[in-house]
Amino acid sequence: MKYKVDFLVIGSGLAGLQFALKASRKGKVLIVTKAGIDEGSTKYAQGGIAAVLSDEDSFQKHIEDTLISGDGLCNRAVVEMVVREAPDKIRELIKMGVEFDKNSRGELDLSREGGHSEHRILHHKDITGQNIEVTLAKRVRENKNIEVWEQTFAIDLLTQHHLGRLVKRWHTDIACYGAYILNLQSCEVDTVLAKITVVATGGVGNLYQTTTNPLVATGDGIAMVYRAKGIIENMEFVQFHPTSLYHPGERPSFLITEALRGFGAVLRTADGKKFMHKYDERGCLAPRDIVARAIDNEMKIRGDDYVYLDATRLDAKELVSRFPNIHNKCLSIGIDMRKDMLPVIPAAHYLCGGVRVDKNSRSSIHRLYAIGETSSTGLHGANRLASNSLLEAVVFADHAAEDALAHLEEYSWQEDIPEWDYEGTSHPEEMILVTQSYKELQMIMSNYVGIVRSNLRLQRALTRLGIIYNETEALYKKSVLSRKLCELRNLINVGYLVIKMAQARHESRGLHYNIDYPEKNEQ
8 A cells, every 4th residue: 555644754762753743843744663652762761861051061061071972083063063952952842741850949950971071961760761752752642743653664765776767876866755664463565655754763782682772773774774775874883881780681681870870879890899990080980982891891801790880878768769760670670779789781772873964864865864873963973972862862853854844845755666566475484583593693793793892703793694694685585574574684784784884993982992903093
């Protein structure tokens, strides 16, 4: 079936919902999401959203903190734009109904996290992302110009390639006309034609065995844009959150927010000794890449499975009041953070690269925007500063919506796009073929393309990934589509991009550390 909309939004996190609400003022919006509307990485963002809102702080301080964290690869103009627009975006979220914690004086309670020189993190207890997601999802459901398709999977973007037309110049001549959308319940594929398409599918955390990302984070948008010959960049910069709760067998790993360290919690080895001072003078509040490598190194030197995060010396009442979600989670597995240290390990958390976009979130493919973690805006550089991600999502979603609305009347639907071809497909013989390849992929990426890399490890990963790629493509061509099969295919694509871009960077910078190139290239 062919379906026509003005705006097709793929993904339902903060960025996708914010764009949809803005775009709905002048057109019909369809949101497609492979799970429920409120199931995405936004929901799991505990810490908060950064903005300059106190007299002690300044735009310049936030800008410099972001640039320092990005290790020389941020786009300064983008950083300045996002930081300066942040206070207005916060006020807009509050007006929409988003609640942030306040102190005893009735003022916004601003916390501090690693890499920040001032207290500038707005939060709602330790469930900030969930609070934002629920509020925006409610607004979307109430909006008559927005339709939501849950349990639907975007397979591929529609471009000239589906019309059999020759694209003379790679990247620059390509336009997007919508996407093929798989109904996960009926297994039927709809052809959705859109004047403007927005990719907001989140990150790639499930490339790895240990991740704080929800199960939906499989790099779908990045893989689709890559297959459509759009420009992807900086995929080597995968951020590992230093502190996820060590609880073997649980997926995703439960995130222990950096705000807990900002509140005063201290990292210790298994025998109770502090260690961060050996790695950085900022100690436990050093940027995430430094803290994650330090923990990884201590675990390897000592042969331990985890390190400890110690909050036992903090005020117990304030600790529980500020971090009730963490407190309840730990209690559920027999840990009382008021008197017990928390076992923690690094986990894949955030992708700083992705689909290259400009200040208005336009990708290299005409009529296609990318927002949120799927995009590479230039804000994060080689390492994301804590709590800048939700801010980036809302700022760029707004820019994308304003730009898209300004150009909407220039576009029409591409009527001659063919419908999905089911010929030659049958049920796969065994789902074990998909699940086993999924596990092998995660093992390859975790062992060879993790926090510390080498030329040998990267080449070994590429070789082994090639085998899984060929097997999966053969299965994809003959099988009735399923979510697991499509996710595996996408993860293989983004895994390839991470490896190839890691191989191309002959230095160690930010989140990318290669023992064969331990120094930063200053040229």
